[in-house]
Amino acid sequence: MIRLNMQDTRPIYIQIIDGIKEQVVRGLLVPGDQMPSIRQLASMLVVTPNTVSKAYQELERQGVIVSVRGKGNFVSEQAKRSKGKEEYQKIKEKLQPICIEWQYMQESKEELKELIETIFEELEGSV
Amino acid sequence: MIRLNMQDTRPIYIQIIDGIKEQVVRGLLVPGDQMPSIRQLASMLVVTPNTVSKAYQELERQGVIVSVRGKGNFVSEQAKRSKGKEEYQKIKEKLQPICIEWQYMQESKEELKELIETIFEELEGSV
């Protein structure tokens, strides 16, 4: 189940993308699994099908799912997970302003690593 | 010096805010320092004064700078740095989707901590 948060700064279609990746990470979705149809997921999340469609298109572009004409959308092979330098660089760019914010709050590097530890535990614990 | 990146997903005024916080963290701006005037910074960054004004107003709201009537804007005291639970929670919420993305790339927790180490070193090294 994906939880949408209207207060979240992330757009809804991004929250859907992140939520599906989260399920893959947690093993709740494995390669070959059929995704809920756009309309199904849209009605479950109470959003317009347009929004889910946008998320699925982006997920396919990223190689997370594959769309099979007339059959539906399926989780793609793990091998497709991108690990390129580009992705690495993008994450670094997202992380940098967070680190500055953290230092601005005069919190230590170690505490940030502990926070990350906590987040990972929360992700794993709920499998 | 603040570098604006038009490719960056962050709006310009947010990049200015982050850039100024970065300078505070790096010690290039210390409490009491006078900020460049809105018009000065605007012409340096080649943006309209309105955009810089928006960034300065948000920075004042966050307690990073104080606006002195008719004199200009000044870096405020370190004591004003907020460290509340709310700020902590906000950072956690920004960090979580990054962690998921990271796990999705099948990178280890330790490598993420190393990346954070690298970012902190880059911030400190350039003082």
Next chain:
Amino acid sequence: MIRLNMQDTRPIYIQIIDGIKEQVVRGLLVPGDQMPSIRQLASMLVVTPNTVSKAYQELERQGVIVSVRGKGNFVSEQAKRSKGKEEYQKIKEKLQPICIEWQYMQESKEELKELIETIFEELEGSV
């Protein structure tokens, strides 16, 4: 309906903020109500959408309304009304110069309380 007064010393966006709070106080706007869209209100008040947008953003920052992506702005829950010491202190600071002015006019404390009584009656009477 919000009435803008060009003679008023308050900026337009502050008059809009105050006018909306007035409607909440009067019960003309209740939690969950959808606000007029920025463009609607702007054309009603004959100001630019930018000015209404500034008012709405400040109202959201104050917790009076919530902005829902792509849907519009809505009056938020009563529980969100801030009642902290900071707000109390701010009001006291605004009230003090008025009291001095009042005393300067050699009017009595009691008459000031009566004036306040009148203002409250006008606010309640018009529901």
Next chain:
Amino acid sequence: MIRLNMQDTRPIYIQIIDGIKEQVVRGLLVPGDQMPSIRQLASMLVVTPNTVSKAYQELERQGVIVSVRGKGNFVSEQAKRSKGKEEYQKIKEKLQPICIEWQYMQESKEELKELIETIFEELEGSV
């Protein structure tokens, strides 16, 4: 002694005006008293003479002080204190948004009157 507060939302020249009226209300300045010269007060308050001059001009316009060419500025007769309906109306207009803000905070009318009581006591107590 007038205390200027750079964080105050009121412009400095208004703070000077209010501060002098406060002294009249408190009886620290009585009709006939000579005011400090513009340059004296400016150096005491660490502001430019222009700012004090602006305050004195407005005070004279309001009939609080009179300027005697070559002699200086003097506190005028009490009789000159304006008590017209215009002034009353102006105060009411300043008070109304404060009352709305107060009601918005869900505080009672009685508590507002108590706050006013407190402010008056602080003004009288310090004579």
Next chain:
DNA sequence: GTGGTCTAGACCACG
């Protein structure tokens, strides 16, 4: 000189 407000209009992302 300084910052604050406002206009008129554009373009964009999101739903």
Next chain:
DNA sequence: GTGGTCTAGACCACG
């Protein structure tokens, strides 16, 4: 449809 950002430029109060 919705709000968010930005430009280019104006005018103003304040110091």
